[in-house]
Amino acid sequence: MMDEQVLRGARILAADDEDANLRLMRRVLEREGFTGFTATTDPAQVLPLFHQVRPDLVVLDLHMPGMGGMEVIRQLRPSLAAEGWLPVLMVSGDLDPEARRRALADGAKDFLAKPYDPAEAVLRIRNLLEMRFLHRQVREQNRLLERKVAERTRDLELAQVEVLERLAQAAELRDDETGEHVRRVGDLAARIARAMGLDDAFAEMLRRAAALHDVGKIGIPDEILRKPGVLSADERARMNTHTTIGARILAGGRSELMTMAERIAVAHHERWDGRGYPRGLSGEAIPREARIVAVADFFDALTHDRPYRPAFPVADTLAMIEREAGLHFDPDVASALLALHG
Known part of the structure; x- marks a missing residue:
């Protein structure tokens, strides 16, 4: 049942060219406990009011000089539509059925004939207000449900990302005893993105997505992944498939984060000059996020110990990146990294 306090606190706007009619309606409504009554005898004032x-x-x-009730409804129509469901009660001494039909067709929700019985007027107004508040409650409930669904969807996506991050870390532990490489690459990629002037939302998403760049290594055998010496051509080809394996693992994600992670996984070994893998993309055909991760991955991999070689000095690694700008790496990304270490 509708809360009486809410109902009586409703705001009612009335327009009638006869001030006596408005005074009568005010008295009728105030006697029933309604307090939010605003009235005008000028139909042109209805829209601003x-x-x-x-x-x-x-x-x-219905009939007012200069602008009738139906013309006022037409003026109000965009504002009424924005409210979802906001009723208009048309009042008139015109008993012509066609006039009523036109009023209802133009958007009025009910019709009250003059002279009206005060009890009937109150009942019609109460009914319309109850419908108004019920519609508003339903709309609020729908918004709440949509928000809960969105939160639940986000929670599920984050849970999915967490599982994949753990999977990526598990794969990395086979190649990096600390398992910290994927986290460091994500952090560095985000710093590079900010140094390039990209917004914080992109940088934060990149930080999470970049951590999944090597998830495809889960499908590479240990004898190849942990081989201390130089890989044979066949072994190198097998190692290179971690990009397409990673893309398959991440494929089908519906969130922007997952689709970014998929693009990074498959393209972070592409080269600016088109000599990378797996598709030989070049220049800006390589997704920007993958170009950033390519530099972050290269820098971090070279400046930390691996099972097959010791770490390179940071200065030497930066010099290599500077030389490879425009060949292996996007020049803008390389410049951003160098600026971070300038």
């Missing part, structure tokens, strides 16, 4: 008062119900006289 509508935006000022934000009514729950509009009461219009």
Whole structure:
């Protein structure tokens, strides 16, 4: 049952060219406990009053000089539509059925004939207000449900990402005893993105997505992944498949984060000059996020010990990246990394 306090606190906007009619309606409503009554005898004032008062119900006289009730409804139509469901009660001494039909067709929700019985007027107004508040409750409930669904979807996506991050870390532990490489690459990629002037939202998403860049290594045998010496051509070809394996693992994600991670996984070994793998993309055909991760991955991999070689000095690694700018790496990304170490 509708809360009486809420109902009686409703805001009602009425327009009638006869001030006596408005005074009568005010007395009838106030006697029933309604307190939010605003009235005007000028139909041209209905629209500005509508935006000022934000009514729950509009009461219009059908026939007013200069602008009739139906013309007022047509003026209000965009504002009424924005409210979802906001009723208009048309009042008139015109008993012509066609006039009623036109009023209802133009958007009025109910019709009250003059002279009206005060008890009937109150009942019609109460019914319309109850419908107004019920519609508003349903809309709020729908918004709440949509928010909960969005939160649940986000939680599921984050859980999925967490599982994949753990999978990526598990793969990395076979190649990096600390398992910290994927985290460091993500952090460095985000710093590079910010140094390039990219926004924080992109940088944060990149930080999480970049951590999945080598998830495909889970499908590479230990004898290849941990081989201390130089890989044969066949072994190198097998190692290179970690990009397409990673893309398959990440494929089908519906969130922007997962689709970014998929693009990074498959393209972070492409080269600016087109001599990378797996598709030989070049220049800006390589996704920007993959170009950033390519530099971050290269820098971190070379400056930390691996099972097959010791770490390179940072200065030497930066010099290599500077030389490879425009060949292996996107020049802008390389410049951003160098600026971070300048």
